[in-house]
Amino acid sequence: MASAQATAPPVVTAVRPHRSRTVPAWVWALPPVAVLGLVFLYPLGLVVQESLAPGAYAEVLASASFRDALVTTVWLAVGATVGCLVLGFVLALIVAFVPFPGAKAVSRFIDVFLSFPSFLITLALLFVYGTVGMANGLWTGATGADAVSDGPFHFLTTPWGVLLAEITYFTPFVMRPLLAAFSQLDTAQLEVASSLGARPARIVRRVILPEVLPALAAGGSLVLVMCLNEFGIVLFTGAKGVTTLPMLVYSQAILESDYAAACVVAVVNVALSVGLYAVYRVVSRRAGA
Amino acid sequence: MTSGIRFDGVTVRYGDTTVLDALTLTVEPGEVMALLGPSGSGKTTALRTVAGFVTPSAGRVHIGDRDVTDLPPYKRGIGMVVQQYALFPHLRVDENVAFGLKARKHPRAEIPGRVAEALEMTGMGAYARRHPRELSGGQQQRVAIARALAIRPDVLLLDEPLSALDAQLRSGMLAELARLHRELPDVSILYVTHDQVEALTLADRISVMDRARLQDCGTPQELYRRPRTAFTASFVGNANLLPVRVGPDGVDLAGTALKVPVGDAAPGAAATLCVRPHLIGLGEGPNALRGRIAEVQWRGATHRLYVDVDGHRVKADVRELRDTPPLGSEVTLHFAPEDAVLLAAGVNDG
Ligand SMILES: Nc1ncnc2c1ncn2[C@@H]1O[C@H](COP(=O)(O)OP(=O)(O)OP(=O)(O)O)[C@@H](O)[C@H]1O
Ligand SMILES: [Mg+2]
Numbered sequence: 001m002a003s004a005q006a007t008a009p010p011v012v013t014a015v016r017p018h019r020s021r022t023v024p025a026w027v028w029a030l031p032p033v034a035v036l037g038l039v040f041l042y043p044l045g046l047v048v049q050e051s052l053a054p055g056a057y058a059e060v061l062a063s064a065s066f067r068d069a070l071v072t073t074v075w076l077a078v079g080a081t082v083g084c085l086v087l088g089f090v091l092a093l094i095v096a097f098v099p100f101p102g103a104k105a106v107s108r109f110i111d112v113f114l115s116f117p118s119f120l121i122t123l124a125l126l127f128v129y130g131t132v133g134m135a136n137g138l139w140t141g142a143t144g145a146d147a148v149s150d151g152p153f154h155f156l157t158t159p160w161g162v163l164l165a166e167i168t169y170f171t172p173f174v175m176r177p178l179l180a181a182f183s184q185l186d187t188a189q190l191e192v193a194s195s196l197g198a199r200p201a202r203i204v205r206r207v208i209l210p211e212v213l214p215a216l217a218a219g220g221s222l223v224l225v226m227c228l229n230e231f232g233i234v235l236f237t238g239a240k241g242v243t244t245l246p247m248l249v250y251s252q253a254i255l256e257s258d259y260a261a262a263c264v265v266a267v268v269n270v271a272l273s274v275g276l277y278a279v280y281r282v283v284s285r286r287a288g289a
Numbered sequence: 290m291t292s293g294i295r296f297d298g299v300t301v302r303y304g305d306t307t308v309l310d311a312l313t314l315t316v317e318p319g320e321v322m323a324l325l326g327p328s329g330s331g332k333t334t335a336l337r338t339v340a341g342f343v344t345p346s347a348g349r350v351h352i353g354d355r356d357v358t359d360l361p362p363y364k365r366g367i368g369m370v371v372q373q374y375a376l377f378p379h380l381r382v383d384e385n386v387a388f389g390l391k392a393r394k395h396p397r398a399e400i401p402g403r404v405a406e407a408l409e410m411t412g413m414g415a416y417a418r419r420h421p422r423e424l425s426g427g428q429q430q431r432v433a434i435a436r437a438l439a440i441r442p443d444v445l446l447l448d449e450p451l452s453a454l455d456a457q458l459r460s461g462m463l464a465e466l467a468r469l470h471r472e473l474p475d476v477s478i479l480y481v482t483h484d485q486v487e488a489l490t491l492a493d494r495i496s497v498m499d500r501a502r503l504q505d506c507g508t509p510q511e512l513y514r515r516p517r518t519a520f521t522a523s524f525v526g527n528a529n530l531l532p533v534r535v536g537p538d539g540v541d542l543a544g545t546a547l548k549v550p551v552g553d554a555a556p557g558a559a560a561t562l563c564v565r566p567h568l569i570g571l572g573e574g575p576n577a578l579r580g581r582i583a584e585v586q587w588r589g590a591t592h593r594l595y596v597d598v599d600g601h602r603v604k605a606d607v608r609e610l611r612d613t614p615p616l617g618s619e620v621t622l623h624f625a626p627e628d629a630v631l632l633a634a635g636v637n638d639g
Contacts, residue, residue: 199363
């Protein structure tokens with residue numbers, strides 16, 4: 001009985017598509033492939049082609065400015081991702097599990113937040129912590145210093161300012177999938193865990209965290225890739241010493257008109273993003289198996 | 290070490306609605322107490338006040354001689370099993386069962402032994418290394434029970450543990466639970482169900498709940514043979530409830546004199562006569578009731594007859610009939626005087 005049931009359904013599903021479909025499957029695949037090729041692959045090909053100019057790779061890869069930018073990009077992106085994961089997990093836990101008035105409003109606001117452009121949050125941080133911002137204004141008001149720019153808050157133009165801005169802006173991208181995952185959690189599991197003697201901290205570690213790990217990984221990898229390619233935040237903080245790969249592309253192409261070098265940096269940036277994404281897919285598939 | 294459960298005037302309100310109304314009830318150490326009642330009667334709420342997930346608006350909950358009303362759930366030392374198993378999906382069966390022991394900082398070396406013992410007890414020893422998704426519903430529920438038993442709780446709370454299983458599996462699990470209780474005679478069990486068969490089979494005593502209130506409490510035999518309220522009589526065993534007037538040595542049902550023990554009921558008072566459908570026979574006999582067949586249901590071994598007797602519908606379960614009487618035909622029913630119970634309050638017949 002078991003074997004008959006096990007073998008019967010595939011036969012049905014295998015036969016039906018052939019009968020009902022008269023157009024071969026690859027025809028349906030044509031339009032999306034064409035669009036993809038035209039708007040994405042073709043320009044990408046051009047960039048790669050441009051980057052293959054003689055000596056471009058050797059020159060760029062050997063330059064100190066490129067290596068600095070690569071290191072800065074990776075550590076900023078990794079740091080911001082770790083920060084977003086930690087902050088996002090804690091905030092999402094509070095929004096989802098600590099009953100406070102307005103929790104619904106907060107979780108709805110996160111959706112709105114996701115639609116904000118990244119420079120907006122940077123601009124807001126400038127108003128608060130910038131060289132002539134509110135925090136310095138309060139300081140100078142309190143101490144009677146001469147100029148607002150004499151205040152103690154100047155970190156916004158350092159890498160730490162970029163990190164703060166990226167964490168502030170990207171944390172909701174981690175919270176969104178987490179809140180969705182939390183709402184799918186079986187509250188009975190949390191209650192049983194509690195009745196078995198687990199305190200809240202253990203329930204978070206042993207029950208909630210393992211079950212929302214895929215959502216956390218999804219949010220984290222999204223943030224990582226977005227941070228690697230972030231341009232607006234770095235530009236708007238006006239951090240002089242902070243040159244990331246996208247900034248380097250911009251300065252090579254627009255300011256120095258060195259398109260070959262810009263394309264080399266761009267290709268490296270794309271390879272980095274795709275590579276990290278591939279690593280994430282492999283890791284998440286392992287974890288899911 | 291044994292300890293029962295004591296509800297002491299436990300009231301739960303949500304806004305204006307009272308979902309548990311001054312519940313006072315004691316579950317003795319080692320006793321199986323069934324909380325039986327229709328949907329929404331407050332059974333789960335009562336159980337959750339013991340587990341600590343619902344805070345009473347008034348009253349106290351004791352486990353043994355501890356007042357646990359203000360204790361968080363993780364300090365109560367309770368085993369809990371719910372309808373949907375609630376196993377941890379990312380943990381193997383043995384890890385699920387070990388969860389409570391680890392949470393309670395049990396000596397590490399003893400954990401594997403305790404896990405194996407709990408799994409053996411529920412017949413799941415062979416499945417220790419599987420994940421919950423690789424088990425059937427019945428197997429998952431056994432693991433959930435093993436997980437609750439592994440911490441050796443004094444009190445076990447079961448909230449409709451068999452409702453998600455099919456009928457055949459349910460009767461098998463019912464026997465298993467009865468066996469488990471014999472093996473663990475010191476554990477007090479609070480068993481929430483809306484299924485009277487489960488309650489009658491398993492419980493030492495049954496508490497019948499309706500509309501947030503405890504209606505009746507007693508052994509299955511007491512509730513079944515001598516129900517104290519009309520609600521108990523109809524909910525447990527689906528009894529016929531007939532409005533009667535008490536006479537000198539019997540009652541009067543719309544002009545028909547019936548011989549039943551009246552106890553100390555005052556002659557002339559309105560009362561309710563309660564007779565179980567399976568204690569009513571077809572044909573002439575003592576306490577004959579004449580009426581017309583309104584409906585016949587075949588239930589395998591029995592036929593359920595609905596007979597209109599003087600405007601009251603009487604249910605009778607009789608041995609399977611070879612020739613079912615046609616609808617509208619006149620039949621006579623009878624019941625033995627000692628099979629009837631007289632309830633004091635008058636009710637509308639149902
Ligand atoms: N958190 C809550 N807020 C408001 N009302 C609630 C809440 N929890 C339960 N109730 C109400 O309390 C009543 C009793 O619920 P409870 O879950 O105890 O019923 P039950 O007897 O277990 O029913 P069932 O057999 O359907 O499980 C219901 O009417 C329910 O709507
Ligand atoms: Mg319930």
